[in-house]
Amino acid sequence: MKVYLDNAATTALDPSVLEVMMPYLTEQYGNPSSIHGYGRETKAAIEKARKTIAKYLNASVGEIFFTSGGTESANLVLKCAVDKYAVKHIITSKIEHHCVTHPVEELEKAGKIQAHYVKLDERGNVIMEDLERLVAQYGAEALVALMHANNEIGNLLDIDAVANLCKEHGALFFSDTVQTVAHYPIDLQKTPVHFISGAGHKFHGPKGTGFVFIRSDKQLCPLLHGGSQERNMRAGTENIYGIVGLAKALQTSYDHVEEYHSYIKSLKEYLYSELLKAIPDIKINGNYGDNSLYTVLNVSFPANDNSDFLIYNLDINNIAASAGSACTSGSEQGSHVLRELPIEPSRANVRFSFSRHNTYEELDYVVEKMKGFYAVAHQESKVS
Ligand SMILES: Cc1ncc(COP(=O)(O)O)c(C=O)c1O
Known part of the structure; x- marks a missing residue:
């Protein structure tokens, strides 16, 4: 056995996901930036996928940007928010995924921010009183980066409570939701988080696919410069079959x-x-x-x-x-x-x-x- x-x-690719990807790996190979029929076809597939993801997370289509996965999304948020919003303090924990801890360390090494690590209890939960103290202290100069669920021990964060706390003090809030997207309902109209991330391979979608949610009243600058794909947020020809597979995997998981x-x-x-x-x-x-x-x-x-x-x-x-x-x-x-x-x-x-x-x-x-x-x-x- x-x-x-x-x-x-990572998870196995769902056969129904592979099925919807296949046409884009074979006959529908147009570049979505091309204005001819081949391009229009793949462009429409990307926009349909975006609409699906936005619908299930109760976001608007303009708030979803496709990336290569959880790592890229976290790097984009952390590095770009620091520049765009003159963030001086990042409040995070020692048990985030390395796609958060390492960019935070790099930003601190570069002298751009000061990192603050919230205290955890003996089971690895964020001690809310300590978080409240830090958020109240650094307020609008702070970005809070705390994961919705820990990938090693599985602890869930009260994301609504943290989002409301950040809102109260004018801090930015990024939650790495890679382990919860498509596993738990997420309603972005109810949870006032500014940025979240997702990765297709955690819910039976293809590897190297993901997205970042950027709330409409927030803007980030791109990590990659080049073409105008993803409304200038992420240059490079899109991973069409991956994006189509990501949306199908998310839809299947949420439908059940x-x-x-x-x-x-x-x-x-x-x-x-x-x-x-x-x-x-x-x-x-x-x-x-x-x-x-x-x-x-x-x-x-x-x-x-x-x-x-x-x-x-x-x-x-x-x-x-x-x-x-x-x-x-x-x-x-x-x-x-x-x-x-x-x-x-x-x-x-x-x-x-x-x-x-x-x-x-x-x-x-x-x-x-x-x-x-x-x-x-x-x-x-x-x-x-
Ligand atoms: C919580 C969490 N964040 C981020 C990532 C990174 O995602 P990706 O592999 O798509 O870059 C992972 C994957 O291991 C994860 O579990």
């Missing part, structure tokens, strides 16, 4: 969002309860429950002589999951997220992340292999 439980890293949510959540709960029966000393890293992504289960396993090999052992058994090591020494950098949590360094951490393609049978197989691993490890440690 082969089990893929690394869906927070409640069904997928409850199925995937039940998979997560099942794996947790079965693992707990098999290996009682497991712990959850981050939140568990409604304030956590239903797609992510980050588990801390007891330390033993073999725990370093846990993730390799899963791989040998054809189980794909992510290692989330808290270790900081040597060449193994470990997870910058887990490092911020009070986890014993000797424990082995595994992020299991689910999709609608997973089954209970797959999870039974994972539990059986984990149980076997711990039984062997237990015996070996008794011998040595």
Whole structure:
């Protein structure tokens, strides 16, 4: 059996998505900037995709710009907002994705901003009182960059509360919504966030596709200069088949969002309860429950002589999951997220992340292999 439980890293392309992409990989290859029929055809496909995304997020079409994914969108917002709005302070956290932490570090190194890291509780949640203090202190000179959901531990942020706080103090707010777009309803008329980002490959769309939402009363300057594509916001011939696939994937996910949510959540709960029966000393890293992504289960396993090999052992058994090591020494950098949590360094951490393609049978197989691993490890440690 082969089990893929690394869906927070990327997901399989949905066959219905591939189907709508195919014509643009074959006969509909016109450059959307060309004025002839071939070009008009692909231009219309891009605008239709934009309309779909805007509709599902309750945004206007003029607020959606296509990019190559979550990393580009975050870089665009952070770097361009700093220049355009004379931002002097970025308020963020130590557990953002590197597509946020690294540009913030670069901006600070360049002397453009001062970075402030909000305090987190022992489960990795933003301490709201600390955020309120920072936002009140730096107000209109600040940009707040906090992710809607953490890709490693799954914690969800109260994005409405943060958006309202920023609004109250005149601060800009960018939320990396890469792990929540197409998984949770997002209503941009109700949530006064200024910028969000999305990536198609996190919801069964193609890799190298994404978008940035820029609220209509805000403007950013482009990161790439060249042609006038994306209304001068992003130069370069558009990834038409990718854009068409992105919109189809988002549409399919949102059309079934409640069904997928409850199925995937039940998979997560099942794996947790079965693992707990098999290996009682497991712990959850981050939140568990409604304030956590239903797609992510980050588990801390007891330390033993073999725990370093846990993730390799899963791989040998054809189980794909992510290692989330808290270790900081040597060449193994470990997870910058887990490092911020009070986890014993000797424990082995595994992020299991689910999709609608997973089954209970797959999870039974994972539990059986984990149980076997711990039984062997237990015996070996008794011998040595
Ligand atoms: C929370 C989060 N932000 C941003 C990204 C980067 O997205 P992309 O791979 O599309 O650049 C990822 C992907 O790992 C992510 O999980």
